[in-house]
Amino acid sequence: MVIVVGSQKGGVGKTTIATNLAAWLVSKGAETLLVDADDQGSASDFSAYREQTRGATGFTLVQITGSLVRKQIESLKSKYDHIVVDTGGRDTTSQRAALFVCDVFLSPFNPRSYDLWTVTKVSELVDEVQSMRPAPMLAYSFINRADVKSQDNRQVSEVLQSYESLTFLPFPLVNRKAFANSAAIGLAVFEMEEPDKKAVAEMEVLFNAIVYAGHTTTQNT
Ligand SMILES: Nc1ncnc2c1ncn2[C@@H]1O[C@H](COP(=O)(O)OP(=O)(O)O)[C@@H](O)[C@H]1O
Ligand SMILES: [Mg+2]
Structure with missing residues (x-):
């Protein structure tokens, strides 16, 4: 399955989600490709730290930008169980190209x-x-960096729920230091020596909902 993490804004958590998702899929035994389609290269930086920390990334990383993204993903699709694409925070050619070939589009929003x-x-x-697509993709929104008190997220939840073209996933990732601390050394939150259990649990719920909601692998799509 091809999952694109995208938005029209920087700093909302795309790279954090994409890199954690790639590491999570690897931990489930999936052959995983992480596509860094952001010319700022943060997913590539993460992967470089990851190789230093762990010796190997576990996933394959490629940097592809521009309209090439579409054809490259189409040709790589059959070789992997899952492809995760990290995009930049603008309406770029790369993001559009990725949207044409993905199964799932995942868009994080911060509660501000x-x-x-x-x-x-x-x-x-x-x-x-x-x-313009031959078959529709699944498009999801969810809250990242949510406030700890769930009532503080109610307003953003209501706004996100009101958009028909984006299915709101009611599985927020709370604003937790663990996400930033783990990313700084190239690890997913669940790979830390003393993982933040709440962060790990939130991520599990979100990723399970995305990956096991009606799709299996790229080979079957
Ligand atoms: N759930 C979270 N809790 C705390 N910090 C987060 C969370 N998600 C992302 N961050 C931090 O927010 C900043 C922006 O995240 P990043 O994934 O780089 O966003 P984007 O790729 O959309 O620009 C980073 O410093 C990251 O560590
Ligand atoms: Mg990014």
């Missing part, structure tokens, strides 16, 4: 009003791409 302004843009992009 200025962040929410981009939901309309993301939803319009999804509508536009869906209308």
Whole structure:
């Protein structure tokens, strides 16, 4: 299955999600490809730290940007169980190209009003791409860096739920230091020596919902 993590905004947690997801899929025994489609190269930086920390990444990393993304993913699809694509925080050619070939589009939003302004843009992009695809992709929104108190996330949940083209996944990742600390050394949260159990549990719920919701592997799609 091809999963694209994207948004129209930087700093919302795309690279954090994409790299944790790639490591998580590897931990489940899946042949995984991580595509760094952001010209800032943060997923590649993560992978370099990861190789230093662990000796090997476990997944294959490639950097592909621009319109090449589409054809490259199409030709790599059959070789992997899962492909995770990390994109930049703008409506780039890379992100659009990835959206045409993915099974799942995953868009994180932070619970701050200025962040929410981009939901309309993301939803319009999804509508536009869906209308040009031979078969629809699954498009999800969820809250990243959520507030610990769940009532503080109610407003953002309501806004996200109101967009039909993005299915809201009610499985937030809370704002936790563990996500930043683990990424700094190239690890997923569950790979830390003393993992933050809450962070790990939140991620498990979110990733299970995405990966096991009606799709299996790239070979079957
Ligand atoms: N759930 C979270 N809790 C705490 N910090 C987070 C969380 N998600 C992301 N971050 C931090 O937010 C910053 C931006 O995240 P990043 O994944 O690089 O965003 P993007 O790829 O969308 O630009 C990073 O410093 C990252 O460590
Ligand atoms: Mg990034």
